[in-house]
Amino acid sequence: MRMVPPFSDRCVSLPGEQILHKFKAGEFPDKTFSKLYARWLDILTLPGFIVEVHRKTVGNCYSIFPAEKFPFHSDMYCVQYDFRAQFKNIEQWMKIKKVRPGPVSCTEKTLEPQIEVSLEKGCNFASDFFLIATPSFPKYPFILSTVNQESTFIEYSENFEAAHGSKDAKLCILQSETLARNDPGLPYHLLKEIALATKKYTAVVGDYTMCEFFLLEDVPCLLTAQKRSIKGVPLSVCHDENVKTIAPGEIRGIIKRLDRTSLPDSAALSKTDQKYVFLAEKPSSEFVDVLRFAQGFIFNEGSLLCHLAVLLRERGIPSRIIKGSITEYKDGDTVIVE
Secondary structure, X not given: OOOOOOOHHHEEOOOHHHHHHHHHOOXXXXXXXXXXXXXXXXXXXXXXXXXXXXXOEEEEEEEOOOHHHOOOOXXXXXXXXXXXXXXXXXXXXXXXXXXXXXXXXXXXXXXXXXXXXXXXXXXXXXXXXXXXXXXXXXXOOEEEEEEEOOEEEEEEEOOHHHHHOOOXXXXXXXXXXXXXXXXOOOOHHHHHHHHHHHHHHHHHHXXXXXXXXXXXXXXXXEEEEEEOOOOOOOOOOOOOOOEEEEEOOOEEEEEEEOOOOOXXXXXXXXXXXXXXXXXXXXXXXXXXXXXXXXXXXXXXXXOOOOHHHHHHHHHOOOEEEEOOHHHHOOOOOEEEEO
């Protein structure tokens, strides 16, 4: 039996100028906007629909592609939230210590009941949000990209978890038309296509927009484009393959090793005025709770564009990715990295 996705009977397609107007008026947060606006920029994205919830009441439902494209079919779906209209920065999440509901995978048969469950969970967390449902392709290569000082920084990974810092990412840099770095050896035409899409979104969303794509049969398909930073921190072109600068500045202090599965107790760290240079395998998002105790960060591998890396630049915490550092340093070492 063919299943029509929920809400499709009242799902509307907005013209490009109306989507843009709603975004500029603050009615559409950037994740929602980038999904709906992709086709008006001639950028490939997944079909799907977006449910708007206002004051815990389901309102409009928007189709990412024209409504006549329903029904669409996939083995797996992803249902995710967009709370960015209400929560502008991570400080608020950290203060309230309230666990926000995350993305959920489901099958075509369970999509409709999952939407209902996700709506309920969302309403228990916030009064106003968007719920996005699209087909899911979790095993395809993943791309992060941003424009910084007229260069496009592109990171490639085999795993979506690179966005959260828990998987390594390989760096490419395009300076105008010149390929300055290409660690994964991606085709030039593909990098140009990703750079063009990133620049298109940066032009409408704003400076420091971060784009996420996956490669569907070697074609970049947009997942989201979001303005992740408000500070213009320059990214290094990284000519040294063994050292990448996440955030500039001298790193000086005593090494304390971090493991994302067993973080130091924040209450114990708060009892002293001691700050540390934290050393870890990768820049995992779990480290946000120890940022206030950091003189700096050193990682053995990872991503310049992941969520934690963006936050480290925003906070002005000097940080590097230094190949081999996890074996070179140990707890209690005094380190100086210029």
